[in-house]
Structure formats: C-alpha cells, structure tokens
Amino acid sequence: MLRNSAFLHWAQRVLHTQAFRITLVFVFFYAVTATALVAFTWWNSQRALDAQTDQTIEAEVAGLRDTYLRLGVIGLSDVINGRVAQHGSGIYYLESPSRAVLAGNLLGIPETAKSVGGFFEFEYQRAQQSETVTRTARGEGFTLPGGYILLVARDVTDQKYSRKKFFTTIPWTIGLMLLLGIAGGVLLSRNILRRLDTITRTSSEIVAGDFSRRVPITPAGDEFDTLAENLNVMLERTERLMKGMREVVDSVAHDLRTPLNRLRNRLEDMQRKLSPEDPHLDDIDSAIAETDRLIGTFNALLLIAEADSGMTRGSMSAVDLSAIVADIADLYAPLAEEKEIVLEVAPSGVLTIEGNRSLVSQALANLIDNAIKYTPSGGHIWVAATETPAGIDLCVADNGPGIPVQDRTRVLERFVRLEKSRNSPGTGLGLSLVAAVARMHEAKLTLGDNAPGLKATISFPRTFVKKGNRE
Amino acid sequence: MRILVVEDDLEAQRYLVNGLKEAGHVVDDAADGDTGLTLALSRPYDCAIIDRMLPKLDGLNVVAEMREHGNTMPVLFLSALSEVDDRVKGLKAGGDDYLTKPYAFVELLARIDALMRRRAPAAVKTKLAVGELELDLLTRTATREGQAIDLQPREFRLLEYLMRHAGQVVTRTMLLESVWEYHFDPQTNVIDVHISRLRAKIDKGFSAQLLHTVRGAGYMIRAAK
Numbered sequence: 128m129l130r131n132s133a134f135l136h137w138a139q140r141v142l143h144t145q146a147f148r149i150t151l152v153f154v155f156f157y158a159v160t161a162t163a164l165v166a167f168t169w170w171n172s173q174r175a176l177d178a179q180t181d182q183t184i185e186a187e188v189a190g191l192r193d194t195y196l197r198l199g200v201i202g203l204s205d206v207i208n209g210r211v212a213q214h215g216s217g218i219y220y221l222e223s224p225s226r227a228v229l230a231g232n233l234l235g236i237p238e239t240a241k242s243v244g245g246f247f248e249f250e251y252q253r254a255q256q257s258e259t260v261t262r263t264a265r266g267e268g269f270t271l272p273g274g275y276i277l278l279v280a281r282d283v284t285d286q287k288y289s290r291k292k293f294f295t296t297i298p299w300t301i302g303l304m305l306l307l308g309i310a311g312g313v314l315l316s317r318n319i320l321r322r323l324d325t326i327t328r329t330s331s332e333i334v335a336g337d338f339s340r341r342v343p344i345t346p347a348g349d350e351f352d353t354l355a356e357n358l359n360v361m362l363e364r365t366e367r368l369m370k371g372m373r374e375v376v377d378s379v380a381h382d383l384r385t386p387l388n389r390l391r392n393r394l395e396d397m398q399r400k401l402s403p404e405d406p407h408l409d410d411i412d413s414a415i416a417e418t419d420r421l422i423g424t425f426n427a428l429l430l431i432a433e434a435d436s437g438m439t440r441g442s443m444s445a446v447d448l449s450a451i452v453a454d455i456a457d458l459y460a461p462l463a464e465e466k467e468i469v470l471e472v473a474p475s476g477v478l479t480i481e482g483n484r485s486l487v488s489q490a491l492a493n494l495i496d497n498a499i500k501y502t503p504s505g506g507h508i509w510v511a512a513t514e515t516p517a518g519i520d521l522c523v524a525d526n527g528p529g530i531p532v533q534d535r536t537r538v539l540e541r542f543v544r545l546e547k548s549r550n551s552p553g554t555g556l557g558l559s560l561v562a563a564v565a566r567m568h569e570a571k572l573t574l575g576d577n578a579p580g581l582k583a584t585i586s587f588p589r590t591f592v593k594k595g596n597r598e
Numbered sequence: 599m600r601i602l603v604v605e606d607d608l609e610a611q612r613y614l615v616n617g618l619k620e621a622g623h624v625v626d627d628a629a630d631g632d633t634g635l636t637l638a639l640s641r642p643y644d645c646a647i648i649d650r651m652l653p654k655l656d657g658l659n660v661v662a663e664m665r666e667h668g669n670t671m672p673v674l675f676l677s678a679l680s681e682v683d684d685r686v687k688g689l690k691a692g693g694d695d696y697l698t699k700p701y702a703f704v705e706l707l708a709r710i711d712a713l714m715r716r717r718a719p720a721a722v723k724t725k726l727a728v729g730e731l732e733l734d735l736l737t738r739t740a741t742r743e744g745q746a747i748d749l750q751p752r753e754f755r756l757l758e759y760l761m762r763h764a765g766q767v768v769t770r771t772m773l774l775e776s777v778w779e780y781h782f783d784p785q786t787n788v789i790d791v792h793i794s795r796l797r798a799k800i801d802k803g804f805s806a807q808l809l810h811t812v813r814g815a816g817y818m819i820r821a822a823k
Contacts, residue, residue, distance in 0.1 A: 377679055381651070384678035385607055388700035392613035395703045399620065412814075422700055423783065442686065457752055458778055461791040489782040496786055 140320060147316040154308030158301050169293060177265070180281050181246055184267055187217070188279050195271050203277075204230035216282045218251065218264050224274030236268065236278055248283070263287050322351045326358065338366040372436045380429055387425070391418050427556040434486060434563040446487060448478040448512040448521055448587075455491045456510050459499060467504045470495070473511035478519050480591045482568050487521075490564040493557040494523040494583050502527035502580070518570075518589045526580040535574040561585070599714055602646040603627045604634030604660065605676065606653055610699075614647065617703050631655025638664050643671050644714045647706070650677035650688060658691040665692040672713035676701070685781060704815035708767040715766065726761040729821035731800060731808055733761055742800060752777065753796050760809070760819040769816035793817055 141147055195203040200223075207219045207230040220231035228235075237249040248265045266280020325343055332340045341362060342355040398411045456472045463470035480487075491510075498508045502525040509524045530538055539562045558572075565572040565585050575582040601623045605611040611627055618625045626641070628634040631652040638646055638660070646664075650657040661673050674695045675688040685696045694716075695709050726733040730743045738754055740747040749757065755777050760768055770789040774780050797809045806822030 381678045384699045385610070388678070389607070389609050389613075391700040391702070392610060396613055396616070399617070418700075419702075426698075426783070454778060454780075458780075458784070458788055458792075461795050462786060462788050465791055485781055488780055492780075492782070492784055496784065500786070 141313055141316045144316040144320055146319045147312045150308060150312030150315055154305055154312065157308070158304050161304065162297065162301060165297070173290065176286060180265055180283065181267075184246070184265075184279050184281060188267055188269070188277070191277060191279065192271065195275075195277075200229065200273070200275060203271075203275075207231055218266060218278070218280040218282060220268075220276075220278040222276040229275070231278070233278065236276065249280075319351075326351075326355060330358075333362065333365075338362070338369055369436065372432075376429065376432050376436060383425060387418070387422055391415065391422075394418060424556065427560055430486075430489075431556065431560050431563040434560070434567040442483050443481050444484070445479050446482045446484040448480055448487070448519060449475045450477075451484065451488050451491060452510055452512045452521070455488055455495060458492070459495045463499050463508060466499060466502075468499060468502055469507045470499075471507065471509050473509065473513070475512050475514075478512050478514060478592075480519060480568070480587050482587075482591065483564075486564045486567070490561040490585065491521060491523070493561050497557055497583075498523055498525040498527065498581070501525070506580075514592075515586070517586065518592050519587045521585040521587070522582065523584075524577045524580060524582040526577060529576060529579055529581045530574055532576075538574070539572065599644040600624045600626070600642065601710065602634070602637055602641075602643045602648075604629075604631065604637075604646065604648045604652060604657070606630060606649060606651075613703075614706075617707070621707055629653075631657065631660045635660045635663055638669060638671070639667055645710050646671055646673045647710065648673055648675055648693075650675050650679055650684070658687065661692045672710075672716065674706070674710055674713060702769075702815075704767065704812075705769050705771065708769045708772060708816060711766050712763055712768070712772065715763065726758065726764075728761050728764045728808055728819050729806070730804075731761070731819075733758060740800070742804060747799055749796075749799065753792070753799065756792060756796055757800065757819075760817065763819075765818065765820045767812050767815050767818050772816070 191203060191206065194206050198205075200221075204221060207221055210217055211219060211230075211232045218232060220233040220236055221229040222236060223229050232253075233251055237251070246265060246267050248263060250261050250263055252259050253262055262282055262284040264280040265283045266278055268276060268278040270276050322345075329340050329342045341359045344352050344355050344359075394411055394415045398408065398415065401408050401411070452472060452475075456470055460470050495508065495510065502508060507526050509522070511520075511522050513520050513522070539558050561583070562572045568585075568587055568591055570585050570587040570591070573584045573586065575584065599622075601618055603611060603614055603618070603625055605614060605627070606629050608629065611629065615625045615627050626637055626643070628637055632654045634646075634648060634652065635655060648657045648660055652660065655663075657675060657677075661675075664671070664673070672694045673692065674697060675693040676697055676699055677684055677688065678699045688696045694713055697706060697709060724734070724736050726735065732741050733754075734740070735758070738751075740749050740754070740757065756773065759773065759776050770787065771783070773789050773792075774782075774784070793809070793811075801807050801809055808819055808822065810818050810820065812818050
C-alpha cells in the first residue's frame, strides 16, 4: 500500500515535469506529421500506380479498337481469345449488340460498365484451383461502332490487398510511436528530476542553515553541471558573506561589550567605595541605570542582528508553542492582574514547531509586555496558539488603543516609537525583535485591528511545523 | 573561599579580583588559558571564573581539559560574545553557569555563591525549613508556624529555589533562569510582581519578615534573628 502510494507520488511528479510535457507535445506533433507524410506518400504512389494501370489499359484499348476497325469482330475476338490464353492479368469481355458473349474471360459484364464511360472498379469471379474466388479489377468499358461492347481491365486485387494491409498497420504504428515517445519522456523526465532533486535537496539544506553544503557535480559536464557550478560559486559567496556577517556581529559584540563592562565595573567600584550617606551615590546609581539601559538596547540590537544573520539557525529544535504560551502567560499573569487586566489563554493541544525556544518565548514576552503596557486598566488580553491550514498562528490581542493603520509597518522598524509612548520605558526594539524572530522562522508578523485594540499574529509556516501534532 | 579568575582583559580582571577579595574570597588570577589550566589543575579551588575567549587556550578548551583530568570544580563562564547559541556551547563544554558581559558584580557574586553552595554534598532533602517556614517537597505543601500556606505550583518552585539558597542573594535573572528556564531579560520587572505575591502569602500576618529585598541585587530568604 505504502509502496503503491509512493509509486503514485513518483509517477505524479514525473508526469508533472516540464520535460515530460515537452516530450508529450513533441511526440504528438511528430505522430501527426509522420502520419500525414506517410499518408500523402502512399496516396501519391497509389495514384501513380492507378495511372499506370489506366495508361496500359488505354493503350490496349486503342490497339484493340484498331484491330476491330481493320479486322472486324472476328479478328478482335481472335486477338482477345489469344490474350486470354496467355493467362496474364488482363481481363477482357466482348459482347454483341444482342447481349451474346463473343470473347473474353468474364462471365458477364458488371452493371456499372454499361452506364459509365471511363475507368471504374468492379468485382468479378474467377476460378482458381478448383474454387471460385471474387477478385477486384479496374478497367474501361466502351461501345464499339456497330453496338459491340468491349471491356478491358486489369486485376488489382493484390494492389487492393496491400492497400488495406497498410491501412490496418497505421494505427498500430502510431500507437507504438506514442508508447515509445511516452516511455522516452518518462526516462528523460526521471533523469532531469533526479538531477534537479539533488539541487533542490542541497538548497533546502542551505536554507535550513547548513551553509557548507554544495551541489554535487557529475563527471558528465552537461548543462546541469554548469548550473551546479554556478550555484556553488554563488553559495561560496553567500557562505563567505554570512561568515563575514557573523564575524562582524561577534567582533562588534566583543569590542563593545569589553568597554561597556569596564564602564560598569568602574561605576560599581565607585558605588562600593562611597559611604551610604554620600550625596554622589544617587548620581552613580542613575549612571549605572543608564549604562544598563544602554546595554539593554545593545543586547536587543545584537539579538536582532543574530536572528537576521541566520547565526541562530543551528540552535533550532522541536519546541511546543502551547507550552511557551502557557509559560509566558504564567510569567506575566501577576503583572496583568496588578493592572487589573484579564490575561486569557486559549487552551490548545501540543503544537510543535522547529524553532528557538528562547527567542520565540522572548518574542511572545515582548508582545504580551506591550499589550499590558498599552492596555488600560480593566482591559482584556487574549493569547492563543492555533493550528491553521497554512501552519500555526501565535496571536496576542488586546482591547487597548491599538496602532493606527498607517503606523503598523513603521513600528516594526528599529527604534521607532509612536509619539504617545515616547515617555514610557522600553528600548523601541521590542517589536523589531519580534519581527526578526518571525523572519528567522520564516514566519510572518502581522499587526491587525482587534476592533478595538491590537492583534499581533506570528504565522509560522507549515514547513516549520513538526508532524504528529494532535488537538 | 578560593576562587580562580582567568581573564585576559586586565582592567576587568583587576575589578573582578578586587571585588571578590572585598567579598572575602581568596583569589588567584591568570591572563591566559594555559596559565589558567595549570593553576586549575595544580591547586584546590572552590570555583573558577573563566573568560570564554582567552589567548593561547580558549576558555572552552580550558574547561574541557579540566573535566578530562577529572577536575569537577564549578566553573562560571564570562563571555563578551553574542549570546544565543554560545551559552549552549559553554554549558556543553562543561561550564556550570554562563554570564554575558557586561554583568553586574552582584549578579556574578550571587551566581558563584550559588555554584559553590551547590558543590557541598547535600543529603537528599525532603523538607526545607527557614525559621518557622517549612516546605515539604514530597507533599508539595508549605506551612508557617503550623499554618498551611496555599501556593500555586510556580510559587512553590519559586519558594523552593529561594529556600534552597536561604541566606544567599538570589538575583532576578537567576530566578527567571531556574524557575522559568528562560535566559532573556524581560523588559518589565515581572519577577518583582511574583515575589511580592509570594511575600504576601508567606510573610503577611506574621511578626518577622523572611523574604527580603536586597537593594540593587535581588532577593534573599533568611530566618529572623
């Protein structure tokens, strides 16, 4: 059963390839053209053959008419009987005006011969090895001066037979041609598919974060290998860029953290050395607080850079979104309660995605934190992780003031804070980080209207959803 | 307590060493991985603070070598590198805790105190007690002066962590890391709200306060004197 469905899947893929379609179109046109060509040639040769027969007959008729004019009916009968005796393919028939057979090898004249002048085909009976067979002939009948009717014809049964035989072979030939063509198409498509599959596999591994992967090159040196080589050059460059980015992020991190660390150390040292009553202690405390804010902003920026550079791709594992929702909601519940906001979590089954637990949690924390910050006392916040046809949606909605439509894209940019929130605490990087975490998981962050309020949704694509989720 | 500090930024090293000495510890220092490893293997320490990036021998390798030689002293990594998967690497190499620079000294102090305490072989306890406050780890119940205290599961874990570190400063990030298993810095002080709720349950209505706020550092639970 499984084998069967696997084969069906494979067959479906092959039949859907461009190569197969091209082959099919090609085979179709080839069959039509070949048939037309053969038919035309055949028709032409048949015509030529008929014409040849007709010419022979005409010449003979002219000769016989001559004989008749010179020697009369008796002479003509003699000549005809002489030719019949030779047992050739000639068919003769001479009839007197009183419908008496005078000479020839036909028992009677076919009905068609009397009315029609010119060439015609007819069937006649002939004794052949003790039995009578019906055969076909082509000939010309005409009336001689004096009311005698003369018919001269040639047996064309063999010609007819081969003509018929040819007709019956045409459908078989076309069928075979189509069959071979389709088989060729399948083979071609399979080969192309196999080559493309290795490229697809490599590129999806690279998308998943393994930048060291390269497309294998075969010894064939064909156009696919050229493509693979070009791709590999591109990958080489991308890897170098990513590595460079990583190094920059790392060295920026290191080179800024070291002096920030010293700065904080120095301030703490001063703080320790001052007596608790010293009036400068407050200044130092606020200097430390300011340093910590600086560090917070710096860390957030670095985290966004890391998420965007793909550095965190290696840290992905199976994480259950509903567990994260429960944990983060649990963490923020007292804070919401203190502000008299109802924090409601929609229950869900296990919803596992391939992700970074820490970053997804932090993104959700930022969304809930924002919701609590901007929803007035007595408000309501809804948190839910739900499975959709496209993947899994992680959603935080509130009934606060929301974000005006024209500002919704702008708030995702770094450091953008809307006018009215400029004086509340925060780095202005919260939503940017959420957006970066979404990008890292190939998810989409949408800020929508909860009428009233804000509805922020991170939509994880199906490719990041782990199989085996159950409600 | 004897502490080994391996840090190549000499200024940071000086502050660290002075701070630890002021806190009453005996400190040895090294400025590169080789010296650090030699010291770690030749003298008994209660704890080591090792920078992640060191000249000669990388911090990760120092710890890996130490562990290979059967040295089990607790190690706290300091790192100026970007964080996300670095923490995992540090812990995998055999580190016990991980702190990103710049750090608050009180945070460092609280963490190494916790590390050194963890090292003391504690019998498997089924009950924790601080003064009159008792926590039964088997029945998951809390009582103070015989009165039952109703705790939510998360509150229970929070109190358990505080009581396991009774008499020690526990920082907000330590609580977030061990009770919620999160390593990020919440923008709002969510932990404070949890603590004040817990405090309302265990201290309200009793004469002596057990759960204290340590200014600029975190929290501490200790028996009233």
